[in-house]
Amino acid sequence: MTKIKIKEEIKEFKIIDSHMHLGEFANILTYKNDPEEIIRLEKRFNVKKVICSSLLGIFGSPRLQIRDVLDAEKKFGDYIGWQIVYEGNQPELSLDIIESYRQKISFVGVKIWSVGSSLYLDDKKYYPLWEYAIANDIAVSAHTWSPFTDNPKQIYGNPLRFENVLKDFPGLKVILIHSGGKIDFYDEVIELAKKHDTMYLDFSGDCFYPPVFKKVINSIGSERALFGTDMPMMDIRYHIANVLAADLPYSDKEDIFYNNAARLFKIK
Amino acid sequence: MNYFFDVNHWLGNDDHCFQDQEDSQANKEMIKKIRKRFDQNNIKKCIITSKLALGYDWKTGNNSLLNTCLSKSMEGIYYGLVLNPDVYFRYDFIDYLKEAFKSDVRLLRIFPRSQLFYLNDHYMKSIYKILSEKKFPVMLDLKQLDITGNKYFDIDVLDKILSKNTDMPFILETTLKQCMFSRYYFPLLEQFKNLYLEVSNLLLYNQIEHYVEKFGSDRLIFGTNYPNLPIEINTARIDLSDISEEDKENITHRNIEKIIDEIEID
Numbered sequence: 288m289t290k291i292k293i294k295e296e297i298k299e300f301k302i303i304d305s306h307m308h309l310g311e312f313a314n315i316l317t318y319k320n321d322p323e324e325i326i327r328l329e330k331r332f333n334v335k336k337v338i339c340s341s342l343l344g345i346f347g348s349p350r351l352q353i354r355d356v357l358d359a360e361k362k363f364g365d366y367i368g369w370q371i372v373y374e375g376n377q378p379e380l381s382l383d384i385i386e387s388y389r390q391k392i393s394f395v396g397v398k399i400w401s402v403g404s405s406l407y408l409d410d411k412k413y414y415p416l417w418e419y420a421i422a423n424d425i426a427v428s429a430h431t432w433s434p435f436t437d438n439p440k441q442i443y444g445n446p447l448r449f450e451n452v453l454k455d456f457p458g459l460k461v462i463l464i465h466s467g468g469k470i471d472f473y474d475e476v477i478e479l480a481k482k483h484d485t486m487y488l489d490f491s492g493d494c495f496y497p498p499v500f501k502k503v504i505n506s507i508g509s510e511r512a513l514f515g516t517d518m519p520m521m522d523i524r525y526h527i528a529n530v531l532a533a534d535l536p537y538s539d540k541e542d543i544f545y546n547n548a549a550r551l552f553k554i555k
Numbered sequence: 556m557n558y559f560f561d562v563n564h565w566l567g568n569d570d571h572c573f574q575d576q577e578d579s580q581a582n583k584e585m586i587k588k589i590r591k592r593f594d595q596n597n598i599k600k601c602i603i604t605s606k607l608a609l610g611y612d613w614k615t616g617n618n619s620l621l622n623t624c625l626s627k628s629m630e631g632i633y634y635g636l637v638l639n640p641d642v643y644f645r646y647d648f649i650d651y652l653k654e655a656f657k658s659d660v661r662l663l664r665i666f667p668r669s670q671l672f673y674l675n676d677h678y679m680k681s682i683y684k685i686l687s688e689k690k691f692p693v694m695l696d697l698k699q700l701d702i703t704g705n706k707y708f709d710i711d712v713l714d715k716i717l718s719k720n721t722d723m724p725f726i727l728e729t730t731l732k733q734c735m736f737s738r739y740y741f742p743l744l745e746q747f748k749n750l751y752l753e754v755s756n757l758l759l760y761n762q763i764e765h766y767v768e769k770f771g772s773d774r775l776i777f778g779t780n781y782p783n784l785p786i787e788i789n790t791a792r793i794d795l796s797d798i799s800e801e802d803k804e805n806i807t808h809r810n811i812e813k814i815i816d817e818i819e820i821d
Binding site for chain 2: 293294315316317318319320324325328437438493495496497518519520521522523524525527528529531532
C-alpha cells in the first residue's frame with residue numbers, strides 16, 4: 288500500500304468539488320465523457336455536491352449553456368450547484384441570462400474565462416458583473432494563470448490584475464481558479480490574497496504540490512482554500528491525493544474539502 | 556499489487572555531493588532518506604536519473620550519479636543515463652553501453668529540445684541501431700518534440716525511428732499538458748508494439764482506464780517524475796484506478812521488469 292491510505296482516509300471526509308464541468312472540452316479527447324460517469328466518480332469519492340459550469344458556455348456560447356444546464360438538472364437535481372458563465376465581450380446578454388435563470392436553477396455563482404475572451408481581469412467589460420455580484424452577494428470564479436508561461440494568451444488570466452478590481456469593488460467575493468496555475472507563481476498570489484479577505488484560492492489544475500496548502504494556511508488561515516478538480520479535464524483522484532498528502536491537521540483538511548465551499552456557496 | 560517500480564525518479568543537483576565513499580556520513584544520510592521515501596510509498600525498485608546530467612552536462616551528471624554507488628547500497632536501484640549524440644562521437648558506443656550495463660544502467664534518456672540535437676541526428680541513428688540490437692530501452696518526453704513550444708509535435712520523426720528500430724523499447728513520457736494530445740501518439744501505439752507510455756502525468760479524467768482498454772496494460776509503465784511531482788499522487792492514482800489487479804501489476808512493475816530482463820548485453 289502507499290503512504291496515503293486513500294481508500295480509508297477519504298471515507299473520513301465529505302467533499303464539495305468547487306470546480307468541475309460538464310460538456311466537451313474544446314479540442315481535447317476525454318474518455319467516457321458522459322455526465323453519469325463523471326458524477327458516479329465524484330460520488331464514489333464522497334463528494335456531496337459539485338459546483339459546475341457548462342463547457343459549452345465557456346468555449347461556445349453563453350446563451351446555449353442554459354440548454355445543457357437544464358438537461359443536467361433533470362438528471363441530477365440539486366447535486367449540482369451551477370455557475371453561469373459570463374462572457375466578457377457580451378456583458379448585457381450575459382447579465383440578462385444570469386438574471387433570467389438564477390431563480391430557476393440551482394444557481395450558486397458566476398464563472399468567467401478571460402483568456403477565451405482576450406480580456407484582462409481588470410477590463411471594464413467586467414465591471415457590470417462586479418457591480419451585480421456585490422449587489423446580489425454572488426461569488427465569481429475566474430480562471431487565473433501565471434503570465435510567465437509558453438502560452439501567450441494566459442496573460443489574460445493574470446490574477447494580480449484583481450488588485451485593481453478590488454480597489455474599485457471592495458468586498459467582491461472572487462475565487463482564483465488554479466491560483467495562478469504555477470508553483471513558482473503561488474507566492475505572489477498568496478501575497479495578494481493576504482490583502483483581500485474576500486479572495487478564495489482553488490488549486491485545481493495540473494500542478495500538484497501538497498505543501499501549497501500549508502503555505503496558504505500559514506499565510507491566510509484555513510478558511511479560504513477550496514478543493515476543486517476541473518473534472519473532466521483532470522481526474523479527481525490526483526486532487527484528493529494532493530490534499531491528503533499535505534502535512535495538515537484533520538480540521539484544516541475538513542475546511543479545504545468541504546466547510547469553506549459550503550459557506551461560500553451557501554450550501555446547507 | 557505487490558510493489559511499485561518507479562522508472563522516472565530524479566536525483567537533484569545538490570544530492571550529487573553524495574560521492575563514492577560508501578562509509579561517509581553524507582552517503583548514509585542520503586540512503587536513509589531514499590529508503591524512507593521508498594518504504595512510505597511501497598517502491599521496491601527504481602531507475603534514478605541525474606538532474607545535473609539534464610540541466611548541466613550529460614557526462615558530468617551521469618558520472619556523478621554512477622559515483623554515488625547507490626545501486627551497491629540499495630537493492631532494486633538502477634540508473635538511467637542522459638544521452639546525446641556526443642556519446643557516439645566520443646566513445647565506442649558498444650563498449651560504453653557494456654560498461655554502463657555493468658554499472659547497473661538499465662535506461663537511456665534523451666532530451667533533444669533541451670540539449671539541442673535532432674532526434675534523428677546522424678549519430679543518433681547509429682545509436683538507435685545498436686540499442687535495437689541489444690533491446691536496450693530509451694525514454695523520451697513528448698514535450699521534447701514540441702519545437703515551437705506551442706504543443707505542435709514533430710511526431711513524424713518518432714515514427715521514422717520506431718519504424719527502423721522495432722526491437723528498441725521506447726518509453727514515451729507525457730509531462731503536464733502534453734498528455735492532452737493523444738492524437739499524436741495513438742497511431743504510433745497502434746502501430747509499434749515496442750512503444751510504451753510512462754504514466755505520471757496521465758492526468759485526464761479516466762485516462763489510465765482508457766489506455767488500458769484501448770491498448771492493454773502491457774503498454775503502460777509506472778513512473779513518478781519525483782521530485783517534480785509528489786510520489787503519492789501517482790501511487791494513489793494506480794491504487795484507485797478502475798482496472799484489474801492483473802493490469803495494476805503489469806503497470807506498476809511487470810512491464811519494466813520484462814523489458815530489463817530482455818536486454819541482450821553479454
